[in-house]
Amino acid sequence: MRDVTSTPRTARALARETITRDILAAARARLAADGPAALSLRAVARDVGMVSSAVYRYVENRDALLTALIVECYDELGAAVEDAEATVPDRDDVTTRWLAACRAVREWSVAHPGEFGLLYGTPVPGYAAPRDTVDPATRLVLVLVRVVADAHAKGAVPPLGPTAEGGLATLVAGARDFVAARGLIDDAPPELVVRTLMAWTTVLGTVSFEMFGHLAGSVDDTAAWFDVVALRLAADLGIGL
Amino acid sequence: MRDVTSTPRTARALARETITRDILAAARARLAADGPAALSLRAVARDVGMVSSAVYRYVENRDALLTALIVECYDELGAAVEDAEATVPDRDDVTTRWLAACRAVREWSVAHPGEFGLLYGTPVPGYAAPRDTVDPATRLVLVLVRVVADAHAKGAVPPLGPTAEGGLATLVAGARDFVAARGLIDDAPPELVVRTLMAWTTVLGTVSFEMFGHLAGSVDDTAAWFDVVALRLAADLGIGL
DNA sequence: GCAGGACAAGAGCGCTGCTCTCGAAGATGA
DNA sequence: TCATCTTCGAGAGCAGCGCTCTTGTCCTGC
Missing domain, CATH: 1.10.10 (Arc Repressor Mutant, subunit A)
Incomplete structure (x- = not known):
């Protein structure tokens, strides 16, 4: 800027x-x-x-203002998640680090519903997010990936999926390049990448459901529910007990 | 109406x-x-x-028009999913039924991006979805729950989560009442309910990511990606192989 | 057949994004 | 120092929005 x-x-x-x-x-x-x-x-x-x-x-116009806000919010959210994950004292406790990062995502979202809608909701009518916004958006995901990568380095292995075909690698080629380019895991096991992407989807989906009211009637204590989800995701990732 | x-x-x-x-x-x-x-x-x-x-x-006003459209769309989506699931010939093949229902969700959404945004995106500014919309919204979820219930009746059991505390039952009390009231499963195992709710969240999260462009750069073939996700969810639910 | 009700159209209010013009004020080169 | 050149804030104005009120017309029930 x-x-x-x-x-x-x-x-x-x-x-x-x-x-x-x-x-x-x-x-x-x-x-x-x-x-x-x-x-x-x-x-x-x-x-x-x-x-x-x-x-x-x-x-320049309303869209430019929105773009600036998007970048700012992604950055703020990314920083919040980074902080939360970094302050876990026991760096070997990968489950706690995962939970802390996930919780930070939800807590920022709950505290900033309008901003959350801007980042992860329906795109504003004529508005198409420009390239400037994708980089700040990855900051948050990077924290989660780093936790998974650490767990993987320690020998954690996710349970195999139902169809462990070879095409999996090309399917998530983009994501694998993403982690490889950042020196996190080179030649990451496709199953691990799939599971991480799924977990991130579920984390955001859970927050989305809560924010947009789709959980009403099914779950009351949304905070506790989120923890349950995050811990099960950790298990599916091969992290944790 | x-x-x-x-x-x-x-x-x-x-x-x-x-x-x-x-x-x-x-x-x-x-x-x-x-x-x-x-x-x-x-x-x-x-x-x-x-x-x-x-x-x-x-x-009456713009909000009423939106409400009418929401109801119509929920109904249309629900019908599409019902049809897709019902046309699976082998009723014992629960995995295929699950996959068919999930695919129908994605396919309707991809074909109707504007409508999808109305149903599952950021709520329109001053607009609060009235009670009329929650009933049609459940129609789609009911299909998925029915598949899971059938699998459960056949003896399928989801893998236990990391912390199988008793509080789980009260946490998802609303969802359990929901399935019990419709005679699907009375006294459903909390772990099953948790897993089903998580799976539904992931299904919609995956579609959301695709629709709102958050998958760009990570996954190219979004249709194949969705199938991979749906099948892994089936596995996590104890359905399928 | 006539009174009362439903209806379509128009004007109007305050709001929106955005453009253009104009005078004032700050920065800059001779 | 002074003239010029740029930047800035304000105002008017355009087209669009949701919504209300009034007006004149047509249909329906008595």
Whole structure:
């Protein structure tokens, strides 16, 4: 976002920076309050004491504002999960590290429902997430993968699936390249990759269900339910007892 | 929706019925084309050749229109899954029945992205799904539960989870009541209920990931990926080989 | 046949995203 | 220092939105 090419920090450039930050902060507050679809550029303009046309000096359009918010939220969520996982003292206790990371995902989501909807809900109508957003999105997944990779290095092996055909490797080729490129596991067992991807899907699905109200009537104590799910996923991954 | 109390089918009542149907159909088309958040009452009014205020004679407001569409979509999806599961000839082949039902969920969703977003995506801003929508929503889940119940009756038992504490029963009390009230399994094993709920979450999570683009870069052949997931879920449920 | 009700259309309110113009203020080169 | 050039904020305006109210017309039940 900030220009690297040592721009002279004139009064104008400084003002521009702070005002841009203000606009983003106001938009973030609106997002938290009303949800992504109701985010109105005019409303954030009023919040920062500007007329709507003036904010177009700082933000290209509504979509650009949403993109900036998406990046910010992915980053915040990723950081929260990183912190939660990193503060588990016993680094050998992979199950606890897994649980801590998963819990952090849910807790951030519960605390930020509007932001969650922006990240993982229905894409805003005409809006297509640009490339800038995929990188911050991986930050969170990386934490989970790292935990699984550590467990795998310690000898944990997931139970084999029903059809252990060779085509599995090409099916999840993208995901395998992803972990290999980051030096986590090279030549990861396809079954492990499949199970990790499934687990991540279930984690987010569980949070989604809770956030969007699809668990109503089936489960009351959603926090306890989430823990049960996360622990069973750990077992399916070959982690834990 | 339709009045049961034998309304005299005068020309006016007849016209009212067909026009209401036209409006719903137009709204459905708009929903499929533009997604739920962009559904505009004025646009559907134009599509049916009316002025916007005239539509309010037939639809209370935008939320009511959305509710009607939600019910219609849940019903359509439920019927599709029911059909797919029912046409599996070998009723003893529970795995195939499970796979057929799961595939139907994905295929309907892929064919109806806008509708999927309405059902399982971010709730529309000020909109809260009324009670009318929860019943049609269960139709689809019921198919999956019935398959699991049949497998259970045949002796299938899911692998025990990591912590088989007694609290599990109260945690999923709502879901157990749900299946008991419909005479599927009374006194269902909590572990089975947990596993079924988890499986349903993963199925929808997988479809969600595909629909909302979170699988991009990890998996290319999403249809094959879905089958792999569904089969592993069957295994985790104690169904299948 | 006539009164009452259903209906379609139009105007209007306040909101939205976004564009264009204009005057003021800050930055910059001669 | 001063003229120029750029940036900025405000305002007006366009087209669209959900929704309400009024008006005139047509249909239906008595």
